[in-house]
Amino acid sequence: MDPRIVFVTNFPDAADVAREMAPSGFELAIVPARSPEYKEAMKDAEYLVGFVDGLVDEQLFKDGPKLKLIQLLSAGYDSADLEATKRAGVPLCNNGGANSPAVSEHAILLMLAVSRQLVRQHKSVSSGNWRGNSTPRVHEVGGKTLGIIGLGTIGKKTARLAKAFGMTVNYYDIARLTADQEDALGVRFRLLRELLRTSDIVSLHTPLNASTHHLIGAEELKLMQPHAILVNTARGPVIDEAALYQALTDGTITAAGLDVFDQEPPKPDNPLFTLDNVILTAHLAGPTFESNTARVRNSFDNVQRVARGEEPLWIAPELSE
Numbered sequence: 001m002d003p004r005i006v007f008v009t010n011f012p013d014a015a016d017v018a019r020e021m022a023p024s025g026f027e028l029a030i031v032p033a034r035s036p037e038y039k040e041a042m043k044d045a046e047y048l049v050g051f052v053d054g055l056v057d058e059q060l061f062k063d064g065p066k067l068k069l070i071q072l073l074s075a076g077y078d079s080a081d082l083e084a085t086k087r088a089g090v091p092l093c094n095n096g097g098a099n100s101p102a103v104s105e106h107a108i109l110l111m112l113a114v115s116r117q118l119v120r121q122h123k124s125v126s127s128g129n130w131r132g133n134s135t136p137r138v139h140e141v142g143g144k145t146l147g148i149i150g151l152g153t154i155g156k157k158t159a160r161l162a163k164a165f166g167m168t169v170n171y172y173d174i175a176r177l178t179a180d181q182e183d184a185l186g187v188r189f190r191l192l193r194e195l196l197r198t199s200d201i202v203s204l205h206t207p208l209n210a211s212t213h214h215l216i217g218a219e220e221l222k223l224m225q226p227h228a229i230l231v232n233t234a235r236g237p238v239i240d241e242a243a244l245y246q247a248l249t250d251g252t253i254t255a256a257g258l259d260v261f262d263q264e265p266p267k268p269d270n271p272l273f274t275l276d277n278v279i280l281t282a283h284l285a286g287p288t289f290e291s292n293t294a295r296v297r298n299s300f301d302n303v304q305r306v307a308r309g310e311e312p313l314w315i316a317p318e319l320s321e
Contacts (some may be wrong), residue, residue: 002027005303006041006064008050014073014292018049021296023304039063047071047303055082059289061088069306073295075099075154075286076235078208082318093302093314097153098294099286104157106285107203107233108165110257111146113279114229115201127157142166147190147199149215150206150234151177158189158203170195196223199230204306218243221252228253235286236260245271248278259285 004027007018015030029041032056042048042064048055049071053244056077058069061084070085070092077094085092113119117136125130146162148155151173159169163186170190171177182188196202202224206212216230217240224230230253232239240264247253255277261270264283272278304310 001044001306003046004029004044005047005049005300006031006038008033008038008048008052008055009073010051011287011292013289014050014287014296017293017296020292021300023300026303026307029132029269034201042180047306049299051302053077053080056082056085056092058084059220060091069093069303069312071299071312073098073299075103077206077316078235080316082316083094085316086319091306091312091315092319093312094316095295096298096302096314098298099288099291100154100157101312102291103154103205103233103285104161104315106259106281107154107158107205107231108161110142110231110233110259110279110281111201111203113231114255114257115141119279127274141201143199144168144200145170147195148187149173149192149195149202151175151187152205152207153232154233155203155205156185158205159185167201170199193220193223196220197225199228200225201229203209203231204234204238206234206238208237212238214238214240216240216244218246221247222274224253226251226254230256231258232256233259236262236264246273248272248275255279 002025007028007030009015017030018030031037039199044066045064046066046068048064048067051073052070052072053072061067067090070090072094075094077092080092116138120136124130142165145168148159148169148171151171155171162169164217171187172190172192172195176189190198206215215238221243244256248256257279259281260283272280305312
């Protein structure tokens with residue numbers, strides 16, 4: 001019997017791509033998470049692929065005793081039980097930056113949409129008010145200082161795009177680049193509080209873990225300039241959402257662009273929904289048609305690596321600690 005890949009996804013495009021790109025010599029089972037079909041398929045599964053970090057717990061390894069690889073289509077894995085994964089001795093790998101072009105583009109999109117008050121302008125025109133009661137004050141991003149918090153794969157791509165728009169780019173990351181690496185990318189290191197004080201736009205690109213939970217709270221927001229914009233395409237809980245709402249309503253900062261929330265989906269009465277100085281998207285920075293193809297390509301490459309007896313790429317670093 002061919003080794004089985006269990007593929008779990010909520011995105012039809014990803015399922016279609018999986019069928020087209022499935023490597024020969026493997027059985028592909030595309031099943032809904034936690035369904036009876038999933039439970040049955042996991043009995044003989046050697047590879048689990050998909051948006052599955054929320055499935056990674058002690059029960060997973062009971063359901064899938066033959067697992068050799070957990071391959072995520074996502075970049076983040078904050079819902080996975082890494083201790084259970086360590087005990088099982090099964091590598092857990094992320095998508096290898098497959099969605100990084102999409103997320104970096106989305107971060108720039110939010111910067112531009114907020115700076116140009118895109119949603120307000122659209123509403124005025126589509127309602128027949130043309131410019132409304134007054135011409136909105138809009139801003140260019142060129143010449144502004146962008147502060148990137150978290151200079152991983154996505155952060156670096158965001159920096160390159162920002163440089164193309166003529167922005168000055170500073171960054172904060174616990175893994176600091178060498179001087180030569182900073183020169184090549186055109187960025188400069190700043191301490192976190194220093195970066196918050198000096199940036200016109202702050203863009204978050206950190207993973208979510210104990211050290212980054214509510215990394216941006218009331219104290220950090222107060223360090224930012226009153227005209228500053230905060231963009232988050234990372235994970236919602238990196239920001240204290242209640243503190244952000246307060247900062248957006250009392251003039252501590254001028255605006256925000258958010259793709260992620262503390263609770264997803266957010267409750268209908270989320271107070272951020274009442275504000276006109278925030279632009280919101282539904283955690284859709286990463287899932288583009290192009291990134292779905294790249295995710296599946298990287299995933300099946302890793303599956304074949306393990307099948308050949310090789311070490312997979314992009315193993316969660318916490319598993320080697």
